[in-house]
Amino acid sequence: MKENSVTDIYSLALHIPPFAPTDSVNDVATQLMQTEYEAVLSVPIVQDGIPVGVITRFQLNNIFMKNFGRELFGRKPVAEFMAKSFLAVDVRTSVAEAANYISAKIRSPLSEDFVITEQGQYLGLGSVLALLGAMERQVAKNASELSSAYRELKSSQAQLVQSEKMASLGQMVAGVAHEINTPLGYVKNNVEIVQEFVVQLRQMHTSHKELVDVILSPDSNDIAIAEKLAELDDLQNMIEPDILFEDMSAIFNDTNYGLEQINELVLGLKNFSRLDQAMTDSVSINECIHSSLLIAKTNLKNRIDVIKQLGDIPKIACAPSQINQVLLNLFTNASQAIEGEGKILVKTWADEHNVYISVQDTGKGMPPEVVAKIFDPFFTTKPVGEGTGLGLSISFQIIEQHGGRIRVASEVGRGTRFGISLPRQRQAVKTTQAVLAEA
Numbered sequence: 001m002k003e004n005s006v007t008d009i010y011s012l013a014l015h016i017p018p019f020a021p022t023d024s025v026n027d028v029a030t031q032l033m034q035t036e037y038e039a040v041l042s043v044p045i046v047q048d049g050i051p052v053g054v055i056t057r058f059q060l061n062n063i064f065m066k067n068f069g070r071e072l073f074g075r076k077p078v079a080e081f082m083a084k085s086f087l088a089v090d091v092r093t094s095v096a097e098a099a100n101y102i103s104a105k106i107r108s109p110l111s112e113d114f115v116i117t118e119q120g121q122y123l124g125l126g127s128v129l130a131l132l133g134a135m136e137r138q139v140a141k142n143a144s145e146l147s148s149a150y151r152e153l154k155s156s157q158a159q160l161v162q163s164e165k166m167a168s169l170g171q172m173v174a175g176v177a178h179e180i181n182t183p184l185g186y187v188k189n190n191v192e193i194v195q196e197f198v199v200q201l202r203q204m205h206t207s208h209k210e211l212v213d214v215i216l217s218p219d220s221n222d223i224a225i226a227e228k229l230a231e232l233d234d235l236q237n238m239i240e241p242d243i244l245f246e247d248m249s250a251i252f253n254d255t256n257y258g259l260e261q262i263n264e265l266v267l268g269l270k271n272f273s274r275l276d277q278a279m280t281d282s283v284s285i286n287e288c289i290h291s292s293l294l295i296a297k298t299n300l301k302n303r304i305d306v307i308k309q310l311g312d313i314p315k316i317a318c319a320p321s322q323i324n325q326v327l328l329n330l331f332t333n334a335s336q337a338i339e340g341e342g343k344i345l346v347k348t349w350a351d352e353h354n355v356y357i358s359v360q361d362t363g364k365g366m367p368p369e370v371v372a373k374i375f376d377p378f379f380t381t382k383p384v385g386e387g388t389g390l391g392l393s394i395s396f397q398i399i400e401q402h403g404g405r406i407r408v409a410s411e412v413g414r415g416t417r418f419g420i421s422l423p424r425q426r427q428a429v430k431t432t433q434a435v436l437a438e439a
């Protein structure tokens with residue numbers, strides 16, 4: 001930000017012709033009365049272009065108020081009455097610097113101006129009130145720049161949150177698609193098997209019908225009937241309908257299970273990806289855990305044993321899609337920290353003020369210097385492409401905005417535990433600004 005200098009602000013508008021030290025007090029007073037610069041409180045005294053002092057209106061008044069002041073003192077040179085240690089400011093000085101200097105040196109704020117110089121030469125006179133005005137304008141400008149910078153920061157932060165969410169959703173959608181593929185595969189397979197069974201059953205049905213036709217036919221005979229019976233018997237021996245019906249019932253059970261799994265995944269995805277950020281009353285945190293775990297399943301499957309100890313906790317007001325985002329990041333982080341097999345323990349409980357969530361893993365843990373940075377935006381220890389380092393910083397903000405807290409404890413080689421508390425009573429969602437101000 002460019003700082004205004006004293007020249008930018010005054011443009012030497014207050015330039016007034018100076019007096020010489022030898023001019024009489026009466027001359028100075030007379031001319032000062034005629035000057036158009038009413039705001040000027042001091043009169044500069046200059047010798048060979050260089051300021052040597054100032055005399056204030058206050059001093060002039062003082063002289064003339066004395067008994068016979070005009071006669072006794074009026075003819076004396078002004079140099080006898082002037083302040084020699086006047087305030088001088090170079091034109092290139094910034095307004096802020098000038099203000100600092102003047103406020104440190106000023107003796108009588110309402111009766112003192114300052115001399116503006118350039119390399120020691122007289123240029124004009126500045127009034128303290130004008131300087132205050134300039135300072136005020138500068139502060140207002142700074143404040144408006146700050147607030148527009150804050151607005152920009154906030155909107156880019158919102159974009160980051162959104163893009164992180166979209167990225168994690170993208171990953172999850174790929175995972176869930178894979179997850180749906182397995183039950184879909186065997187459901188399809190089962191349908192093909194049932195189709196074959198239907199062909200065999202149709203053969204038996206045809207054979208039955210033919211047998212009945214032969215029996216009912218007016219020219220039926222024992223030989224024809226026996227032939228058809230033998231045919232049917234062969235078919236039954238080959239198809240083994242009892243076993244076929246048993247198989248079919250198992251296949252239907254299996255298919256139903258697969259369809260349920262697909263249904264559950266689709267539901268989970270729907271619950272999870274609700275893009276609305278709105279606060280909702282009566283959200284079950286246990287349900288958020290179920291739906292986030294369902295989505296994180298691809299990463300956890302077969303490798304990680306998830307133990308849930310979910311307490312009987314009250315529903316709370318929160319933005320479920322945001323809480324899901326936090327939980328998913330915790331589960332993803334935990335699974336990425338576990339090399340090979342391990343465990344994730346998820347617990348919930350409540351007291352009269354808060355609902356608590358704990359996510360503990362048996363992963364590789366973190367040294368204190370990593371723990372100190374994990375909530376910083378863009379801090380990641382993961383290779384490029386695997387982690388953006390935004391997960392926990394966004395989680396931190398989401399929890400703070402809900403009026404809650406997120407904490408971590410970790411030990412290298414043993415694992416990590418994240419603890420979250422969320423208030424039971426609805427809280428006004430705090431703005432990031434309020435959170436920062438509190439901090």
Ligand SMILES: Nc1ncnc2c1ncn2[C@@H]1O[C@H](COP(=O)(O)OP(=O)(O)OP(=O)(O)O)[C@@H](O)[C@H]1O
Nearest residue numbers: 333334337374380381382387388389390391392416
């Ligand atoms: N459960 C955990 N165990 C060990 N280290 C962890 C755990 N959770 C987080 N970390 C560390 O904290 C860092 C920051 O986590 P964060 O979730 O903010 O970003 P990320 O997982 O690296 O990337 P992103 O979440 O954006 O994909 C991780 O890179 C990792 O080093």
Ligand SMILES: [Mg+2]
Nearest residue numbers: 329333391392
């Ligand atoms: Mg993460």
